[in-house]
Amino acid sequence: MEDHLITRKQFAAAILVSQLSPLLRLLPQTAVGFAGRGAYLSALPALVPVLLLTAMLASFRRHMRPGEGMGGLLLRWLGPVAGRLVLILFAAWFLFYGGFILRSGAERLVSTIYPSSGQALFVLVTILLCLLVALGTLRAAARAAVIMRAVLISALALVIVFSTPNMDRRQLLPIGWTDGVPILLGALPFASVGAVSAGFSFLEGYVERPKNGRWLWGSTLLLLALGGVICATVVCVFGPALTATLTYPFFVMIRSISLWDLVPRIEAVVIAAWVGADFLLSTMLLRCAHEALRPVFGLPSPEGPAMGSIRDGRAMLWLEAAAAFGCSFFFDLPPWELRLWSDRYIPLMSDCVLYGGFLLLWLVTLPKRKKRR
Amino acid sequence: MRRLLIIYVCLSLALLGGCSASLEADTHDVERLLLIQTLGLDSIDGGIEMSVSSGLGPEDAPALVMSVQARGIEDAIARLQNYSPENQLFYAHVQYLLLGEGAAEKELQKVIEWVDRSPTLRMDTEMLVVRGRARDAVVDVSEDAADITQRLASLDRQARSMGWTIHTLREAAAALAQRDGALALAVEAVPTEGKVFTDEQQSAAVVPMGYAVLGPEGLLEFLSPEASLGAELLTGDPTGLLITVSGCTMEILDSSARIEAARDENGAPCAVTVRCRLRTGVLERDAGEELSPEALDAALCQTVSAWVGEAVEKAQAFGCDYLGAKKAVLTSADDLARYGGEWDQLFPALPVTVQVEGRVDRSYDLAE
Numbered sequence: 001m002e003d004h005l006i007t008r009k010q011f012a013a014a015i016l017v018s019q020l021s022p023l024l025r026l027l028p029q030t031a032v033g034f035a036g037r038g039a040y041l042s043a044l045p046a047l048v049p050v051l052l053l054t055a056m057l058a059s060f061r062r063h064m065r066p067g068e069g070m071g072g073l074l075l076r077w078l079g080p081v082a083g084r085l086v087l088i089l090f091a092a093w094f095l096f097y098g099g100f101i102l103r104s105g106a107e108r109l110v111s112t113i114y115p116s117s118g119q120a121l122f123v124l125v126t127i128l129l130c131l132l133v134a135l136g137t138l139r140a141a142a143r144a145a146v147i148m149r150a151v152l153i154s155a156l157a158l159v160i161v162f163s164t165p166n167m168d169r170r171q172l173l174p175i176g177w178t179d180g181v182p183i184l185l186g187a188l189p190f191a192s193v194g195a196v197s198a199g200f201s202f203l204e205g206y207v208e209r210p211k212n213g214r215w216l217w218g219s220t221l222l223l224l225a226l227g228g229v230i231c232a233t234v235v236c237v238f239g240p241a242l243t244a245t246l247t248y249p250f251f252v253m254i255r256s257i258s259l260w261d262l263v264p265r266i267e268a269v270v271i272a273a274w275v276g277a278d279f280l281l282s283t284m285l286l287r288c289a290h291e292a293l294r295p296v297f298g299l300p301s302p303e304g305p306a307m308g309s310i311r312d313g314r315a316m317l318w319l320e321a322a323a324a325f326g327c328s329f330f331f332d333l334p335p336w337e338l339r340l341w342s343d344r345y346i347p348l349m350s351d352c353v354l355y356g357g358f359l360l361l362w363l364v365t366l367p368k369r370k371k372r373r
Numbered sequence: 374m375r376r377l378l379i380i381y382v383c384l385s386l387a388l389l390g391g392c393s394a395s396l397e398a399d400t401h402d403v404e405r406l407l408l409i410q411t412l413g414l415d416s417i418d419g420g421i422e423m424s425v426s427s428g429l430g431p432e433d434a435p436a437l438v439m440s441v442q443a444r445g446i447e448d449a450i451a452r453l454q455n456y457s458p459e460n461q462l463f464y465a466h467v468q469y470l471l472l473g474e475g476a477a478e479k480e481l482q483k484v485i486e487w488v489d490r491s492p493t494l495r496m497d498t499e500m501l502v503v504r505g506r507a508r509d510a511v512v513d514v515s516e517d518a519a520d521i522t523q524r525l526a527s528l529d530r531q532a533r534s535m536g537w538t539i540h541t542l543r544e545a546a547a548a549l550a551q552r553d554g555a556l557a558l559a560v561e562a563v564p565t566e567g568k569v570f571t572d573e574q575q576s577a578a579v580v581p582m583g584y585a586v587l588g589p590e591g592l593l594e595f596l597s598p599e600a601s602l603g604a605e606l607l608t609g610d611p612t613g614l615l616i617t618v619s620g621c622t623m624e625i626l627d628s629s630a631r632i633e634a635a636r637d638e639n640g641a642p643c644a645v646t647v648r649c650r651l652r653t654g655v656l657e658r659d660a661g662e663e664l665s666p667e668a669l670d671a672a673l674c675q676t677v678s679a680w681v682g683e684a685v686e687k688a689q690a691f692g693c694d695y696l697g698a699k700k701a702v703l704t705s706a707d708d709l710a711r712y713g714g715e716w717d718q719l720f721p722a723l724p725v726t727v728q729v730e731g732r733v734d735r736s737y738d739l740a741e
Contacts, residue, residue: 115492166497166543176706238496238543241550246489256497256543265465 005208010142012219013149015197018281019223020152022196024250024274025104026189027227028234030343033244035186037172037235038179042186043228049187050194050220053355056362057201058214059369067301069205074361075295077368086361087292093353094199094289095320097346098282099327102126104342105278106328111335112251112271123328126275130283131321134290135302135314138206141283148276155270156226159250160233162257167236190227192347194220195354200284202291205301247339282324289320407437407460410522412467413507414484416475417442423449424471424511425462428522436520440508446487465493469525470500470542473507477557477585477592485546496543499529502557502585502592510562513577524579532558536605536614536625537581549589552700553717554693556604559585559595588693596687603684606630606649606677607696619672620659626652626734630681632701634723642702642712645723647681650730666733673731682727689721 006014031039064073071090075083106122133141175183197216234249243249254267290313294301299313331338410428414421424440439456443449454462472484488494503510514521532539539558548555562577569578583601586593596604605611607630614625628651634642653673664672688696699716703709712719 111490112492170700174704174706174709176710178706178710239547239551242543242547245550252489252496256495 004137004139004206006139006142006203006206007208008215010139010146011200011203011207012215014142014145014280014284015200015216016219016223017145017148017152017277018200018284019193019196020226021101021105021274021277021281022193023223023227024230024248025108025342026193026347028231028249029244029246030189030347031186031227031231032235032240032249033343034188035182036179036244037240038175038183039186039235039240040172040228040232041175041183042231043190043224044187045184046187046190046194046224046227047221049191049355050224051217053195053198053358054216054220056358057198059362060201060358060365061204063369064204066209067205069203069291070201071292071295072205077365078361084296086357087296090199090202090353090357091289091292091296091320093349094202094285094292095323096327096330097350098285098289098324099329100331100341100346101278101282101285102324103328103331104338105275105282107335107338108248108251109271109275112248113268119332123325126279126282127321127325127328129279130286130324131317133283134286134317134321138203138287141280141287145280148273148280151273152277153226155273156230158266159254159257159270160229162259163233163237163253166253166256167233168239169236171236171239172232188351189347190224191355192351193227194223195350196281198354198358199288202288203284205291247335286317286320286324289324290317293320402461405459405461406463407457408466409462409464410466411469411471411511411520411525412464413440413471413473413503413511414446414476414480415473415506415508416479420444421446421449421476421480422473422506422508423453424508425453426511426521429520436522438512438520440512446483463493464491465495467494467498468522470498471507471510471521471560472500472502472557472592474503474505474592476507477502477587479591481549481587481591482589485542485549488542496546497541499525499539500542500545500557501525501539502559502587502595504559504561504582504595509577510560510579513562514579521579528560528579528581532581533613535581536609536611538605538609545587548695548697549587552694552697553589554688554691554695555587556584556608556695557587559583559601586687586691586693586695588691593691593693594687596684599680600683600687603677603680603682604696606651606681607632607647607684611651615656616653616676618676619664619669621664621669621733622656622658623653623673623733624656626654628652632696632698634702642719642723645685645698645702645725647685647725647727648730649677649681649727651677652732652734654734669733670731673733674729677731678727678729681729682725685725685727689723689725692717692721694720 031042035042060070060073071087074086077083078086102123103119105126106119109122110117110119197220230250234243234253237253238246238249246252251267251271254270255265257266258264259266293316294313297316299316302312302314302317331341333341407427409425411426413424420443422440422442423446425438427437429436437457437460439453441449441452441456443452472481488496488498511521514524529539537558540556545555545557559582560579561582563580564577582595583598584596584604586596602611602614602616605614606628611625611628616623616625628649630647630649633646633648635644635646637643684696688694688698698720699713703712703716
């Protein structure tokens with residue numbers, strides 16, 4: 001078992017890379033829609049709910065036994081009936097959200113690079129690749145995440161540096177007290193993206209101890225800082241009013257970047273790199289769903305090299321992948337309707353499940369934690 | 374199992390790499406690829422007319438120039454492809470977007486939305502408004518020796534050195550979204566007959582004609598050359614612009630401009646003052662004109678005041694803030710919150726004073 005443990009740094013990388021997918025789907029336009037030119041400052045108020053959630057999860061982590069994730073802990077504390085019900089609800093959310101990520105990632109790739117193609121092919125290939133990874137050891141995905149993190153952050157830095165000639169820093173000012181409420185509202189999408197890490201507490205059984213969660217704070221701060229920088233860059237380039245109306249302002253910005261006359265366009269490489277973030281998030285969600293359902297059905301841990309096997313509870317992973325694939329067809333919608341889901345319904349549902357759900361669980365399990373102290 | 378895995382991964386890579394029938398439409402055969410470099414749009418009854426030019430090919434192969442009428446932009450692209458079956462028209466390298474008067478009036482927002490959604494076109498494409506039809510500029514200008522893209526590239530360089538600014542579609546779209554007004558360089562296709570004598574075949578040239586004012590709905594008006602100079606002083610960098618004052622042709626060496634607001638007792642903006650400073654150098658003068666340096670400075674200030682005043686008056690008359698006066702006057706967040714909403718009513722009613730401080734530096738040639 002020890003061989004399959006993920007280091008805390010690898011787990012933090014996997015979480016950060018996974019969060020980069022909703023970050024670019026939500027942040028520039030939704031945050032700017034709420035906060036206008038002050039969207040980059042919305043990262044600061046978002047720190048409060050995200051760090052509170054992180055602290056809340058840390059209080060759960062401290063009570064996890066070796067090899068136990070959030071699924072095992074909740075079943076132990078809530079009992080067989082309520083525990084199972086809660087775990088099934090979480091698993092359903094992970095698969096539904098996974099289906100959405102598959103579809104929205106495919107839509108972004110198709111609409112920005114392969115406009116004449118269908119999305120189903122991309123969804124199918126991605127879910128099969130996700131299943132392939134989820135069937136094996138999570139450590140491979142976490143190690144890949146460390147490389148992906150370096151690639152994606154380098155790509156972001158490159159984009160920001162090469163967008164500098166088009167930036168007008170005056171777009172970020174003036175900011176006054178009257179912008180306070182919009183900036184607070186702009187923190188909502190930041191907080192939604194930050195909360196995605198909460199779902200990964202179901203994978204804690206595969207992460208090395210200690211489980212105090214402090215290591216996650218640096219990753220959370222980096223994520224929110226990246227979000228703030230992206231908002232500031234896009235607003236400097238397009239202005240707040242245009243940013244709020246563009247479909248994918250960040251990717252529209254990338255389209256205009258040339259590396260002098262050597263490489264006239266780089267958007268295909270950057271957008272394709274973002275497929276890595278969608279892929280990792282989908283894989284993690286698939287595995288989170290499995291880790292939520294594993295204690296419900298008393299299945300063993302599927303760690304090990306037998307990727308194509310259906311033993312050790314792996315048959316359930318195939319079913320879960322099929323369910324996520326099925327959910328992706330729910331989002332086979334016209335672009336404007338998918339954007340509505342992406343900007344409003346999904347973040348709202350995610351906040352309800354992750355902030356609301358974990359807060360409720362924290363309150364319900366308060367006596368258990370006090371008793372154990 | 375391992376073999377199965379390898380086959381699966383190879384198949385996935387093959388699909389992602391484009392070896393699939395459903396992706397074929399997005400694959401580009403380099404040998405057949407024809408890069409469109411200039412795209413012109415005109416509005417016609419029941420649709421649009423799109424004119425394109427590929428630019429000169431390798432070894433000065435003539436440019437492919439085409440024009441079609443269609444119901445919409447995508448329809449036009451499909452039709453253009455039908456007329457060029459041997460080539461695959463590729464729009465990712467469009468450098469110039471020419472909007473005819475009609476298209477600038479009616480199709481501007483549609484064009485912005487189309488470029489936003491387009492996987493190939495860039496928001497940073499340079500946009501010009503053509504007096505008359507864009508088709509005339511694209512088709513008539515293109516000939517064997519030079520095509521519209523080459524002419525526009527030359528105009529681009531010349532405009533920069535002469536102090537005109539060619540705005541990109543992104544700049545225009547951002548200005549329209551933020552302040553309901555934008556400027557775009559206006560050009561006209563003029564025949565070279567009687568001006569150019571070396572061409573075997575007479576054609577046309579593209580010349581700058583000042584600025585076009587764009588509002589949220591589209592083209593509002595073409596500014597006069599004088600008002601365009603005033604607008605350039607307030608919004609751009611007019612260094613290098615040639616102006617003629619009292620028989621003297623001068624070049625603007627440097628300039629700065631600022632819009633300020635006077636406040637009433639409640640702190641509300643009650644008047645606007647436009648302050649300009651510019652330094653010019655004399656290039657040539659009429660032989661008969663005798664002006665002291667002081668008189669020349671005064672004449673420069675008076676002339677430039679009139680140009681700037683006309684640019685501001687037009688902005689007030691159109692109710693569109695293409696000069697960025699709102700941002701200059703409402704400098705604090707509190708101001709924006711209090712007066713930002715009623716700016717459209719407030720700005721046209723504000724009295725405007727223009728103060729120009731001008732100096733003709735190289736007046737040694739006038740001293741004798």
